[in-house]
Each structure stands twice: as structure tokens, then as C-alpha cells.
Amino acid sequence: xxxxxxxxxxxxxxxxxxxxxxxxxxxxxxxxxxxxxxxxxxxxxxxxxxxxxxxxxxxxxxxxxxxxxxxxxxxxxxxxxxxxxxxxxxxxxxxxxxxxxxxxxxxxxxxxxxxxxxxxxxxxxxxxxxxxxxxxxxxxxxxxxxxxxxxxxxxxxxxxxxxxxxxxxxxxxxxxxxxxxxxxxxxxxxxxxxxxxxxxxxxxxxxxxxxxxxxxxxxxxxxxxxxxxxxxxxxxxxxxxxxxxxxxxxxxxxxxxxxxxxxxxxxxxxxxxxxxxxxxxxxxxxxxxxxxxxxxxxxxxxxxxxxxxxxxxxxxxxxxxxxxxxxxxxxxxxxxxxxxxxxxxxxxxxxxxxxxxxxxxxxxxxxxxxxxxxxxxxxxxxxxxxxxxxxxxxxxxxxxxxxxxxxxxx
Numbered sequence: 001x002x003x004x005x006x007x008x009x010x011x012x013x014x015x016x017x018x019x020x021x022x023x024x025x026x027x028x029x030x031x032x033x034x035x036x037x038x039x040x041x042x043x044x045x046x047x048x049x050x051x052x053x054x055x056x057x058x059x060x061x062x063x064x065x066x067x068x069x070x071x072x073x074x075x076x077x078x079x080x081x082x083x084x085x086x087x088x089x090x091x092x093x094x095x096x097x098x099x100x101x102x103x104x105x106x107x108x109x110x111x112x113x114x115x116x117x118x119x120x121x122x123x124x125x126x127x128x129x130x131x132x133x134x135x136x137x138x139x140x141x142x143x144x145x146x147x148x149x150x151x152x153x154x155x156x157x158x159x160x161x162x163x164x165x166x167x168x169x170x171x172x173x174x175x176x177x178x179x180x181x182x183x184x185x186x187x188x189x190x191x192x193x194x195x196x197x198x199x200x201x202x203x204x205x206x207x208x209x210x211x212x213x214x215x216x217x218x219x220x221x222x223x224x225x226x227x228x229x230x231x232x233x234x235x236x237x238x239x240x241x242x243x244x245x246x247x248x249x250x251x252x253x254x255x256x257x258x259x260x261x262x263x264x265x266x267x268x269x270x271x272x273x274x275x276x277x278x279x280x281x282x283x284x285x286x287x288x289x290x291x292x293x294x295x296x297x298x299x300x301x302x303x304x305x306x307x308x309x310x311x312x313x314x315x316x317x318x319x320x321x322x323x324x325x326x327x328x329x330x331x332x333x334x335x336x337x338x339x340x341x342x343x344x345x346x347x348x349x350x351x352x353x354x355x356x357x358x359x360x361x362x363x364x365x366x367x368x369x370x371x372x373x374x375x376x377x378x379x380x381x382x383x384x385x386x387x388x389x390x391x392x393x394x395x396x397x398x399x400x401x402x403x404x405x406x407x408x409x410x
Contacts, residue, residue: 002116003116003302003303004112004113004116004117005113005249007249008113008246008249008302008303008304008305009302009303009304010304011304012298012304012305012306015249015304015305019252020050020051020052021050022277023049023050023055023252023275024046024047024048024049024050025046026275026277026279026282026284027041027044027046027049027058027284028046028047029081029279029282030081030282030284031044031046033081033282034078034079034080034081034282035073035078036061036069036073036077036078036079037078037079037282037284038078039078040059040061040284041058041059041284044058052252052254052263055252055254055275055285056254056261056262056263058261058284058285059261059285060256060260060261060273060285060286060287061079061283061284061285061286061287062286062287062289063098063231063286063287063288063289064289064316066079066098066231066286067096067098070096070098070099074099075091075099076099076100076101076281079281079282079283080101080280080281081279081280081281081282082101082103082280082281086104087103087104087280088101088102088103088280089102089103089104090102090136090139092134092135092136092139092230093134093135094134094135094136094230095135098230098231100136100230100231100281101280101281102136102139103280105280106143106146106147107143107144107146107147108143108233108280109136109139109140109143109144109228109233109234110144110233110234110248110250111140111141111143111144111226111228111233111234112144112145112147112148113234113237113248113249114144114202114224114226114228114234114237114238114248115144115145115148115150115202116148117224117237117238117239117240117246118200118201118202118222118223118224118226118237118238119200119222119224119240120145120148120150120174120200120202121148121149121150122148122149122150123149123150123151124145124148124150124151124172124173124174124200125150125151125152125153125170125171125172125173125174126141126142126145126150126151126152126153126172126174126175126176127153127155127163127166127167127170127172127174127175127176127177127198128141128142128145128152128153128154128155128156128176128177129155129156129157129163129175129176129177129178129181129182129185130156130157130176130177130178130205131156131157132154132156133156135230136230137204137205137230138154138156140228140230140233141176141202142154145174145176150174153166153170153172155177157177157181160184160185160188161188161192163185163188164185164188164189164192164194167185167189167194167196167197167198168189168194168195171197172197172198173197173198173199173200174198174199174200174201174202175198175200175201175202175203175221175223176201176202176203177203177205178203178204178205178206179201179203179206179207179208179212179216179223179225180206182198182201182203182216182221182223183212183215183216186219196219198220198221199220199221199222200221200222200223201216201221201222201223201224202223202224202225202226203223203224203225204225204226204227204228207311208223208225224237224238224239224240225237225238225245225310226238226245227245227290227292227308227310227311229288231281231283231286231288232251232274232276232278232283232286232288233248233276233278234248234251235247235248235251235253235272235274235288236248236253236307236308236310239299239301239303240301241299241300241301243295243299243300243307244295244299244307244308244309244310245307245308245309245310246299246301246303246305246306246307247305247306247307247308248305249305250276250277251274251275251276251277252274252275253272253273253274253306253308254272254273254274254275254285255268255269255270255271255272255273255292255293255294255308256270256271256273256287257270257271257328257332257402258270258271258291258315258316258317258328258332258400258401258402259315259317259327259328259329259330259331259332259402260328260329260332261273261285262332266294266296267293267294267295267296267398268293268398268400269291269292269293269312269398269399269400270291270292270293270315270400271287271288271289271290271291271315271400272287272288272290272291272292272308272315273285273286273287273288274286274288287315288315289314289315289316290311290312290313290314290315291311291312291313291314291315291399291400292308292309292310292311292312293308293309293312293398293400294306294307294308294309295307295308295309312399312400313399313400315328315400316328317401317402317403317404317405318403319348319403319405321348321355321357321382321384322355322384324382324383324384326346326348326357326382326384326403328402328403330381330382331344331346331359331402331403332402333377333381334359334374334377334378334381335361337377338363338370338373338374338377340363340364340365340366340370341361341362341363341374342361342362342363342364342393343361343362343396344359344360344361344362344396344402345359345360345396345397345401345402345403345404346358346359346360346386346402346403346404347359347360347404347406348403348404348405348406348407349406349407350407350408355407356387357378357382357384357385357386357387358386358387358388358389359374359378359386359387359388359389360389360390360391360396361374361388361389361390361391362390362391362392362393362394362395362396363390366390371388371390374388375387375388
């Protein structure tokens with residue numbers, strides 16, 4: 001097996017020691033150079049943050065909070081440790097708008113590792129169909145390809161017939177972009193009688209179901225995907241084993257209960273929270289808003305880092321009931337008040353078009369007194385009435401949902 005570097009196959013205990021050894025310096029750097037973290041981590045001694053337990057006591061900064069802080073202090077809300085000039089090569093705007101810096105460091109987003117796992121090598125011609133306009137996706141992919149010694153055709157989005165013409169003329173062997181656009185290009189090429197030249201693809205940005213992967217394979221294209229964000233860069237990537245996604249070597253990942261900063265049990269679905277070692281944008285416990293879960297064991301491909309199940313939905317399940325917002329954090333607070341609750345899930349429905357909240361609880365020694373106490377906590381914390389329904393241990397779905405809005409308006 002040809003790995004990107006020796007770090008991918010090292011002993012997991014060695015990797016954990018190295019990550020925890022690097023963590024205090026990154027926290028100190030964030031406090032000293034990113035004003036937002038100077039405030040968020042006020043009173044925190046970076047030298048004491050040498051374990052996951054200590055890290056879990058620090059606050060989570062979620063994307064929604066990042067947006068609000070950026071609105072109050074443009075461009076980066078005090079989270080960046082870089083300034084305009086040679087150290088900040090580009091600035092991008094993602095929907096929101098959220099602004100992200102990109103420094104001149106090679107492979108800034110660390111995606112070369114994922115490209116290598118997807119079979120990209122020096123000398124490949126990469127047809128990059130991600131946008132180069134406003135958002136960083138095009139640059140994220142191009143810098144990774146360049147780090148591996150690939151040549152890039154910056155195709156960008158749209159203009160399908162021109163895309164096919166470029167494929168016919170240049171004969172790129174590698175595609176980068178969304179899986180749906182690859183299918184569109186292949187269908188258009190077939191319609192125009194043009195033979196495609198792709199043998200490999202790196203896809204991201206949307207769901208990539210196995211049926212579509214198989215359809216590409218039938219056309220001679222081996223396609224892999226990755227999980228990356230504009231803020232963090234690479235988080236995890238698919239390998240030839242096709243069993244989950246392996247974490248990048250330069251992030252610390254936690255899975256927490258939505259609405260809280262509390263890590264969940266191994267295998268349980270929760271929100272992806274990432275700490276990065278990027279010196280220019282040192283995000284500490286950044287809540288992505290995405291749901292995933294850690295998989296047991298190591299990948300059959302030989303890489304020894306932790307695996308996750310990939311993207312499993314969104315963690316922000318805030319909903320409005322009778323004109324009042326109900327947040328996952330409020331439901332988590334209800335559960336914390338009552339240690340008898342093992343797991344809880346608020347279901348919102350509307351029989352006869354009247355909103356109703358029911359907290360379904362897996363509980364130790366359920367009873368009427370406990371139900372009354374939980375209902376009182378619901379009313380105190382949400383300012384709304386809610387019913388309580390006890391269910392058998394293990395019966396609630398392990399899908400990360402804290403609030404399930406099943407209302408219908410037909």
C-alpha cells in the first residue's frame with residue numbers, strides 16, 4: 001500500500017501523544033494572536049490542556065456564533081491570527097457571508113493527503129470543476145493537486161458543452177468536483193459522441209451514494225470522497241477500503257451531544273467538533289454543525305487513525321413551537337437535571353394542527369413522579385408545556401437527533 005506519509009500508519013497511542021503534546025502551544029497561540037480566543041479562553045492556562053478531558057472543558061464555538069462575531073468585527077470576527085499582506089494570500093466568502101483567510105503555505109487546506117488516497121499522483125492532469133469565485137472550493141482542490149505535482153485545468157462550474165470540449169482536447173485523467181456534475185459531464189459527452197478520459201475522481205460538496213459510485217466505476221472511473229470545510233480544511237477522507245472516512249493527521253476530532261460541548265459515548269451520533277493546528281486560523285473546538293459518529297476498529301487499508309461514518313445530517317435542530325424557539329441545548333439541560341434519564345429526544349408534532357411537544361426518555365426507574373419533575377423542567381427551561389413519555393432502554397434511534405420535528409401541514 002502506498003501511503004502519503006508514515007504518519008498514517010503509526011501506532012494510535014503515538015499519534016494521540018503527539019496531538020496532545022501539540023495542543024497547549026496551539027491554544028497559547030490562539031489566545032495571543034486571535035482576539036476572539038483571548039476572550040473565549042480568558043483564565044485558561046494553555047499548559048494545562050494536555051488531554052481530551054481538559055479540552056472538553058473549553059467552550060465550543062459554533063458556525064452560527066462565528067457568523068455573528070464576524071458581523072460585529074469584520075472580516076474574521078477576531079478568530080484569525082493573520083493580517084492582510086504576504087501571509088494572507090487570499091480571502092474567500094462562503095454563504096452567510098463567512099470570510100475565511102488562505103495563507104501562502106503549500107496545501108493550506110491539507111487536502112493533498114485525501115487526493116493521494118484517491119489515487120492522484122504527480123503528472124496527472126486534474127479537471128477542477130469547483131468554483132474559483134467567492135468560495136474557496138476551487139482553491140482548496142487546486143492547492144492540494146499542486147502539492148502532489150499535478151497540473152490543474154481550472155474549469156470551474158457550468159458551461160457543460162465547453163467542459164466536454166476541454167475534456168476532448170486536453171484529455172485529463174482526473175476529475176475534481178461534485179459527483180452530480182461529473183455525471184452531467186459524462187452524459188453530455190456521451191450525447192455528443194465524445195469519449196471521456198477520466199480514470200479517477202475526487203468528489204465532495206454533496207452526498208455520494210454507493211449507486212452513483214458504482215455507476216462511475218462502470219464507466220471506468222474510480223471515485224473517492226472526503227469531508228472538508230472552508231473553515232477547517234480536511235477533516236476526514238475516504239480510502240480504497242471504502243469503510244468510513246479516516247481522520248486527517250492534523251486535527252483533533254470530538255463528537256458531542258448537539259447543543260452542548262459534552263462528548264458522547266463511542267459510536268453514538270453527535271455533532272462534529274474539530275480543533276485545528278492551523279497557525280493562521282487557529283479554531284479551537286469549532287462546532288461544524290454536522291452529525292457523524294466514530295467507527296470501531298482500524299481501516300482495512302492499513303491507516304490507523306480514527307474513522308468516522310461520514311456526514312449524517314445537521315446538528316442544528318432548533319425549531320419554533322408556538323412562537324418560541326426550542327434549542328437542542330435546552331433539551332440537554334433538561335436531561336442533565338434528571339440523572340435518571342439515559343437518553344432523551346423531543347418530538348414535536350401537531351395533531352389537529354395544534355403544536356405539541358413530547359419528550360421521549362430512556363430512563364432508569366421511570367414513574368409518575370419522575371415524569372412530573374421532567375415536565376416541570378421542560379416548562380421552566382423552554383417556557384412551554386411538554387408531555388413526557390418513557391420508552392425502553394436502547395429504543396431511541398442513534399441518529400444524533402435531540403429534537404425531531406414531525407409536524408405536517410396538509
